[in-house]
Amino acid sequence: MSPSPRATRRTVGITEVARHAGVSPGTVSNVLNRPERVAATTRRKVEAAIAELDYVRNSSGSSLRSGRSGSVGLLVLDVTNPFFTEVARGVEEEAATAGLAVVLLNSAEQQDRQRRNLRLLAEQRAAGAVVMPVDDDLSDLLWLARQGTAWVALDRGDVSEEVGCSVSVDNHAGGLAAGRHLIGLGHERITFLTGPFAIEQVRRRHEGLREACAEAHLDPDEAVRVVEQPQLNADHGERAVDAVLAGGPRRRPQAVFCANDQLALGLMKGLGRRGIRVPEDISVVGYDNVDFADLVHPGLTSVAQPKFDLGRSAMRLLVSELNDPGHRHERAWFTPELVVRGSTAARRT
CATH class of the missing domain: 3.40.50.2300 (Response regulator)
Structure with missing residues (x-):
């Protein structure tokens, strides 16, 4: 029996990419992390070597050095509710622009599940979290902040700017x-x-x-x-x-x-x-x-x-807190609109 592709695949390292491109490992590192420092001709050679060798960068080392991963959590009340699908799309689009991956978590409107999920994010050293709290008790979010994980409250209009960022509809x-x-x-x-x-x-x-x-x-x-x-x-x-x-x-x-x-x-x-x-x-x-x-x-x-805009705005605030040393907490508000269809009509006398 021939071995499976999983068993025979060899991990390509940065040294092999450098040898293939005819450059130093430091140049490859710069192409991956600081491409503006590398001449365009050299950068194209390295990118071609990466593609030919099917190189996948290992981010665990940089995560260990920085103490944070390149992922953020999105904790919603009910993952089956289509409302959150569009919210998640807004969060993911903005996160992708910032080079972050989104992990979707579900509290099922339960305090204990919210607490377990937030603890999991802290243990995984997530960069931050967008959270829809299950109730008025913000102690779980305050605990998360003490672990060094930034957060933004989603669809909560009563969070003080002194405590954290929030995004809500009126x-x-x-x-x-x-x-x-x-x-x-x-x-x-x-x-x-x-x-x-x-x-x-x-x-x-x-x-x-x-x-x-x-x-x-x-x-x-x-x-x-x-x-x-x-x-x-x-x-x-x-x-x-x-x-x-x-x-x-x-x-x-x-x-x-x-x-x-x-x-x-x-x-x-x-x-x-x-x-x-x-x-x-x-x-x-x-x-x-x-x-x-x-x-x-x-x-x-x-x-x-405005479901998509809610998610995108929340992620923008989170990215600002992660990247801007002068970040100040904000409260973003949106105004809802009534859409009239056939399920309502004048009362029959």
Whole structure:
């Protein structure tokens, strides 16, 4: 039996590249790390040798010398949520420009998993991390900073610039826009379907909805009912149907504002199985405007977040902290926009 390619492959070193190109190992090192110091003709010879020998640089040595790797972590609340796919694309694009690799991690909205993942990044000497915290407790991030790992809080608008950088959408404004839209359609009984209130984003969206009611001279305590679920996903949206419909037809909400699109799409599925029509019987609004919000029928009215720009902005702040000795912590804000589709309609009298 012939040996496998893995068993027979020989690692090409920098000395062999230098011999092949007819230069010193120091010149090869300069081409890899400080190419501006090498004459163009010599640089092309070395690059040709690298390509011919299929040389792959070993970054572990420089990582050991600097104490940091060339990777950064991206820790999200739910890796299955398509919202984070677009956020990750923005993070990765900006990281690639800075020569950094991105490691995706998932907290599953659990504090202990967040803590384990951040400890793993510290153990691996990650250069930094973009983190969406699971709740208001920032002690894990402060611990990470004490280990020498820079971080940026993603989708958290209440992080002080004295503590660290943050990037967020104005979630209060998003809830306000959703509430004004539903009230403008004549809906006066609105259920807010959400995940855990420990998540700062959902609290701000709820506050915005209540403010819209107060603007319209509706008592928020009477007009808004909260249905809280353990997680912000489609399964829990579908399971929430009984709680949303509790109280019988006379108390049934005229509209439901969901804290994210996953909950909204799950709820719409559950309502459909009960024979309850959207929007004829109940209007539904989501949050995030994920790609497939426009692919369901009816299309989901949703509060759009600039997902790609969120990720790119967070990574820019992290790169600034890593590379700029004069870096000062910043708080970046984005404004959401309501995208109206077929899941909302005027209340039928």
